Structure formats: C-alpha cells, structure tokens
Amino acid sequence: MSFLDRILDPPSYGYEKNGALYVPTHREIFSEFFARLNIFRTRKNWLALIGWTTTLGFGIPLALFFTHHFSWWLLLVGFVYSMVVLGTHGTIWFHRYSTHRAFQFKNAFFRELCRNLVVKTISEEAYVISHHVHHAKVETPGDPYNAKAGWLYCFLADVNHQGIRRDLSAKDYSQLCKLMEHTGVHLNSYEQYQKWGSLCHPGWTVAHFLANWAVWYGVFFLLGGHALALALFGWSGVWAVGVRTFNYDGHGGGKDRRRDGVDFNMKDQSINQLWPGLITGEWHNNHHLYPHGARAGFLSYQFDPAWHFIRGWSWMGAISSYRDFKPEFMERHYLPWAEKQKAKAVVVGG
Template sequence: MDASREQNIIVKPKSFWKRKWPKIKKKFIFVSFFIHFSCLFAPFQINLGAISICFVLYIITGLFGITISYHRNLTHKTFKLPKWLEYLLAYCGLHALQGDPIYWVSIHRYHHQYVDTPTDPHSPIKGFWFSHVTWYLQKRNQSVSEMIPRHRKWENVTDLEKQTFYRFLHKTYLLHPITLAAILYSIGGAPFFIWGMCVRIVIVLHATFLVNSVCHMWGKQPWKTNDLSRNNGWISLLAFGEGWHNNHHAFEYSARLGIEWWQYDPGWYVIRFLEAIGVATHVKLPSQTHMQKLAND
C-alpha cells in the first residue's frame, strides 16, 4: 500500500452517539430497530412453512437480487441479460431492503472509486461499526455528500437513471416491501411475516454488511489491490460468494468472484448456468495476464 493511502487510514469518525441524525434517518433507524427486535419473537412464531418462505426469499433477494443483479450485473456490468430478466432480478433485490437499484449501485460505485479513503462510503478506516452498519444510518452517505454536490449525487448511475423502470423503483421503493409484508401476513400470519420479512431481511442485510466490514479487515490478500480488501471464506458461505473480496477488488469487472475452483461462489454458478442456456451474454472473466500482473509473490 502506498504512503498516500496509508495517510488516509488514520481518519477517525464522529462518535455514534454524538451524531446529529437527519429526520428521515431517525425514521429509518426506527424501522431497522423494529425489524431486528421482531426477530426476538421468531422462536415463538416458528413452523415449517415460515422457515421455508424465509429460505426461499433469502435465495431470491440475497442471491438473485443483491449478488447477481445489484452487484455483478448492474454495478459492474460483468455480464448482460435480456431486459425482462434484468428488471425481474433487480426487483428481487428491492425486497432485500438495502435500497433501490439507483441508490445501491451509486454507493457501491463510489466505494470502488474511493476505496479505503475518507470518501469511501463504508471503509473500516473509520471503525468496524461504521463500515458494518452506521454508515447506512446516515442520510445519503456523509463521506460522499461532503464531496459530491447534491445536484450531482446520482451522476455515477446515469445508465440506470435514464431508464423509466429504475426511476419508478427509486420513487416507490418502500411500497414494494410493504406490499410483500402484507401479502405474507395475509397468507401465513405472524410466522410468515416474522420469518419471511424480518429474519430474512436481517440475515441478507448483515451478510452484505459483513462484506463491507470483515472483508476489509480480516482474511487473505492474494492480489495487489492497494486497498484493505480481503478474501474471507466464512463470509462467502453466507453471502453467496461475495466474501472473496480481494479477488473482487482485483478484478471488479469479473462475473466470477471465486477465482479458484475450491472457492465457493454460487453467484458465479448461476451466471454460468444462464450463460450455458444462452440467457447471459458478454460474461467477463480475468485474463491470465492480468492475474499474473496482480498476484502477490
């Protein structure tokens, strides 16, 4: 890591309890607290149907929605899909309650642009808890907001902004998970709501957040990326292969994060299947030349 990057790693955040939270985020904190608190009732509202719907929605929103759609398809354009399937998978990601596609993709692109500097939306240079969750409780990310004027805040996602579908999701974001919650409750009562919404959202949310925090602090660095990214196999088990984070920062254009054959990467398995049946096209992978160039000796 070069000297200029090391100088940035001494930045300290404001105390969590001394922050002035915008009104909109106070409401969000309440919703987040409610979802997490509701999980305490999960052991008392359990049945086979509730666990099944939790698992199915965990796969739909976490694997297909966040990993395949939001991250590898929309953010990094590591492969192409027919528009109908691109939109369907993006809609799945909406129900992970991590933000609409425009918001999520914008934040992640800023993360790669300013990785592990003070402007990185969620770098652990500002502390573990900041990178894991408290960054998410700020109105727009404070680090990005201080550098990017408000009228330019979505300038890195013009490819999504120009599409009516994504603008619609951006404006109506919360209506969709609320509707899903109502449907689940009407079908299976409290067990379906608690397991299908609350427990499932918490699992997918923290799986993503562990990539932001743990995978920039603990693990191996087989590639020269000039940042703090790490490979962490334990996180990959929970986050559908996203834990091979040093691989990802080395080859962010790659649809495959588990570069080695033994690196568990279900996101890649699905993309490879879609490619095999002719649905996914222009699938990008790192070249041997690029890998040799970045390999740590």
C-alpha cells in the same frame, strides 16, 4: 476534484484532518447518525430514515416468529434464506449488476424479475452510488465505509457517509443518474431531486417495497402459512443488519490480513473469506482485483453461487452477456505464484 469525489454528502466531522484520515469518536458518529435520520430537520433525510425504519421493522415478524410460531426447522430455513439466498441475491443484483454492470440482462422483464427475486431490504441508491466511491477511494479519506476508521464507522455508514450531496448542479445530477439508470429505479427529475435530495422518489420507493413485500408474504403464506412467512421476513431483517458489517470484515478490520496464495490484490487490504465466499460468492479480494467481473471465485475451492446463477440465467437466455476474468487471473496472478512456489520447493529440497 473529480466527479466521484464530490457526489456524496460529507459528514459534519469530515473525512480527514491535516491530510490524514480522521477517525471520529463514537459520540460524533452517533450524533451524526441521529441528525441525518431527523425528518423534521429536513425532508431530504427521508431515504436514510426509510432505510433504518424498514430494517428495524423486520424485527416485528422476527419477534412474532419466536413468540408464536417457533420451530427449529423454520429457524434453519430462515437462517439459510437470510445468509445464502438474500446474500447471493445481494451479490448478484446490488454488487455485480447494479454497481459494476458485470453482466447485462436480455430485457427489462428479466431485470425486474431478478430485482424482485427476494424480499426487498435495501434501496439501490443507498448501495450503488457509495460503492462506486468506495472503489475509487478505497481505504483512503472519502471512502464511505473505510475499515481503518473502525467498526461503527462502517456499520452506520449508510446514514452517515453514503447519501448523495443535496446541492449538486444540474450537470452533476444528470451524470449521477447515469450510474443508476440501468437498474430500473424510477429516478427523480432535477427539480424533484432539489426537493427530496435523492435520486429516487419516496412515493415510488415505498410503493416498490410494499408491493414486493405483499407478493412475497403471499407466496410464503401459501407455502407454509404465517409461520413460514414470519420466519423468512424476520430473517430478512437479520441479513439487512448483518450486511452493514461486511465491508469492515472484508477489509481485515482495518488491518492487513492478506495471505500469500489466497489474496492476490495488493492495492488494498481486502481479503478473501471462506464464509461470505462460499455462501454468496463474495470473494472480496478477488472482487477488488476484478471489480467488473461476473465471477469472483477463481480457485477450485472458491465456490461462487452468484456466478453459477449468472451463468445459469445466461444459458436460459435471460442474460445476454457477462465478463469473466478467471483466465486472466490464472495467467497473470495464480500461475506465476504457483511457479514461484515450485521453484522455492526445489531450492529448499536441494
């Protein structure tokens, strides 16, 4: 069993039966979900509980916005902040840097600045570790958000499938820390891990969330009063819920929806979608083709705001290096495909 095969805590229903992917019933999924949120069962469920408590907690400012400060203008501002700003930041921070190290910051100041550029909605640990496993076992048993197992399987994966094991050896825990140490997250000692079952400590995690929220609520309040602050915080929760649906859609809902001339990665069923691509730079098939790249939008219509941010910060000196695979993509994938299309056209035109 490889390292990535043994770092996540498997659900009680397992990943496979008789050598094939096991698709649990909705009842099994919900039962697992609520069991893993039960802090009275074990304190080691704290991270999953915090994740959903904060996500649902954003419903309070959202409700206050709609009931006390609603305006169509602020609705639009909140929507753009949620879909574009938070989405692009998620691609930059959680996806390209924290998981894949597609670029490097000049120093810790710029790293922490980038980390806190938006309202904090999810913890790094909940995303990074499981995403490494996703790429290693994509669409096979053990993939924590395997689209072939259904929408609910993916939507509740952050609780049911993405938590780290609670019985790692000291050696495995030390190796696991190496996947997160570059993010700036305050990591537990092995003894603390044995107590809390996580890489991050509840005290540091809660303090970071509260400090981030205090600063951003203050900034939004100064700019537009409670109305703007409640709108943007409320819509942050919309993003936190919506991001949990992405991988299911990004892998064709478990079906092969790849298109010739659009999706060039044939190793899995990830697809390039216009909406997440254009507003966040998440051209998912391209990303699976070159997961360690700082750019995922390779073709002329594939606008990549995350890439433009990375390149802009590099120009300013905040980012010291990045990896760009567009030249390789064009040479190895797109140009050969385009030549084949020309050849076919000549044959048909006769």
